[in-house]
Amino acid sequence: MKALDELTFDNRFARLGDAFSTHVLPEPLDEPRLVVASNAAMALLDLDPAVAETPVFAELFGGHKLWAEAEPRAMVYSGHQFGGYTPQLGDGRGLLLGEVYNQAGEHWDLHLKGAGMTPYSRMGDGRAVLRSSIREFLASEALHALGIPSSRALCVIGSSTPVWREKQERGAMVLRLAPSHVRFGHFEYFYYTKKPEQQAELAEHVLNLHYPECREQPEPYLAMFREIVERNAEMIAKWQAYGFCHGVMNTDNMSILGITFDFGPFAFLDDFDAHFICNHSDHEGRYSFSNQVPIGQWNLSALAQALTPFISVDALKEALGLYLPFYQAHYLDLMRRRLGLTTAEDDDQKLVEGLLKLMQNSGVDYTLFFRRLGDESAELAVTRLRDDFVDLAGFDAWAQLYKDRVARDGDYSEEQRRERMHAANPLYILRNYLAQNAIAAAEAGDYSEVRRLHEVLSKPFEEQAGMEQYAQRPPDWGKHLEISCSS
Numbered sequence: 001m002k003a004l005d006e007l008t009f010d011n012r013f014a015r016l017g018d019a020f021s022t023h024v025l026p027e028p029l030d031e032p033r034l035v036v037a038s039n040a041a042m043a044l045l046d047l048d049p050a051v052a053e054t055p056v057f058a059e060l061f062g063g064h065k066l067w068a069e070a071e072p073r074a075m076v077y078s079g080h081q082f083g084g085y086t087p088q089l090g091d092g093r094g095l096l097l098g099e100v101y102n103q104a105g106e107h108w109d110l111h112l113k114g115a116g117m118t119p120y121s122r123m124g125d126g127r128a129v130l131r132s133s134i135r136e137f138l139a140s141e142a143l144h145a146l147g148i149p150s151s152r153a154l155c156v157i158g159s160s161t162p163v164w165r166e167k168q169e170r171g172a173m174v175l176r177l178a179p180s181h182v183r184f185g186h187f188e189y190f191y192y193t194k195k196p197e198q199q200a201e202l203a204e205h206v207l208n209l210h211y212p213e214c215r216e217q218p219e220p221y222l223a224m225f226r227e228i229v230e231r232n233a234e235m236i237a238k239w240q241a242y243g244f245c246h247g248v249m250n251t252d253n254m255s256i257l258g259i260t261f262d263f264g265p266f267a268f269l270d271d272f273d274a275h276f277i278c279n280h281s282d283h284e285g286r287y288s289f290s291n292q293v294p295i296g297q298w299n300l301s302a303l304a305q306a307l308t309p310f311i312s313v314d315a316l317k318e319a320l321g322l323y324l325p326f327y328q329a330h331y332l333d334l335m336r337r338r339l340g341l342t343t344a345e346d347d348d349q350k351l352v353e354g355l356l357k358l359m360q361n362s363g364v365d366y367t368l369f370f371r372r373l374g375d376e377s378a379e380l381a382v383t384r385l386r387d388d389f390v391d392l393a394g395f396d397a398w399a400q401l402y403k404d405r406v407a408r409d410g411d412y413s414e415e416q417r418r419e420r421m422h423a424a425n426p427l428y429i430l431r432n433y434l435a436q437n438a439i440a441a442a443e444a445g446d447y448s449e450v451r452r453l454h455e456v457l458s459k460p461f462e463e464q465a466g467m468e469q470y471a472q473r474p475p476d477w478g479k480h481l482e483i484s485c486s487s
Helices: 039-044 049-053 057-063 130-146 185-193 195-209 214-217 220-242 290-307 313-320 323-338 348-362 365-375 377-386 392-409 413-420 432-443 446-458
Strands: 022-023 033-037 073-075 078-079 085-088 094-099 108-112 152-164 168-178
Touching: 033 057, 033 130, 033 446, 039 049, 039 130, 039 152, 049 057, 057 152, 073 214, 078 185, 094 392, 130 152, 130 168, 130 432, 130 446, 185 195, 185 290, 195 214, 195 220, 214 220, 220 290, 220 313, 220 323, 290 313, 290 323, 323 348, 323 413, 348 392, 365 377, 365 413, 377 392, 432 446
Parallel strands: none
Antiparallel strands: 022 073, 033 152, 073 094, 078 085, 094 108, 108 168, 152 168
């Protein structure tokens, strides 16, 4: 394990130069202190978890100190926000401190969010507040534990720095990790500003560092785009299967690697609601839960437009046509696993859709239904879950189809069924009210609940002794919390 001063930097994006990013030093927080750290994320950098408790850790990730090899840069990009194009965005409160490679040869961006003003801050102050930093930390690590591709979060550093949003809050910084922070909006920026040389340089950078296997294909850029299409289809399939709503799927928030990125007003479903809108600023429901699938395709189309200098329009259209089949295959595979099925049948899609329609009309808890479905045999489970539904006749009809389907699926014991289903159906998810409870305690100076919740969510499929309160339906006040983009 390494100490903090033993990290090995290789700042590949910074070497692209000033057309791609601007050198900016972080603005230090007052009285930085550790709120929470992820041992699993620290392991990605080969760091000894004990260093998180040292004063220098809070000083480094609170903006007071910097490695000699770090090259903090604010990245420039643009993007389509709620469907409209914004010509220049960029890291308005974040800095790419540098890239570190670990003993396995993996490169990880160190990206500090809440690090102060940059040339791309527009009207903002460049700060992030404690509540948004805690939410991003918890979500990043929780999604990873569920098997959903995501950026990672190393730590949250709190402070006494005052920050004004709707009210006065305390500033914080979250250090996030990703193999790359390049977004769809990076390509859009150089395309719409008509800078073909820089756009070609960016394309080569992404191709060589993140999609090197595509170099072996006859058309490397097309092969890369196809891979981006499939990765995003798979990511969104996992969002839908596990009930995750991102909330602000602008193209500047879409990773070129197909990982969940830029957490803001996200939420997991409590009661199943296909029309759920988690961002209270999304007045028209553009980024509602059910719209995430078509918006994923819309965003990929925006990226495709930016790639027309390198790839023919016909080839791009053909690659985009793969999105829905990729999505459907990944989604149906996940939902079969959630239902405890090991084989595929033609009517499985109807089985899933029939269940979701019944859940929609009955306000059934999305996570707990699937978990309890695997607690015992199909016969006993549907009998026990029946009372959660309003349309009893409809549920009885579905339950019979399900029991017949399970009977055709294979001959396995109840214990095998339970183990398999529990491995696919989490008991613990990051419900908004749980995050809010942890945030309220942290804002009062008590970080123990944030740390406890993080630990519980790091093992979402395992029943944990004494943690029953984290596996319950939310109270009424916790079901409809309004979350904004404000950080």
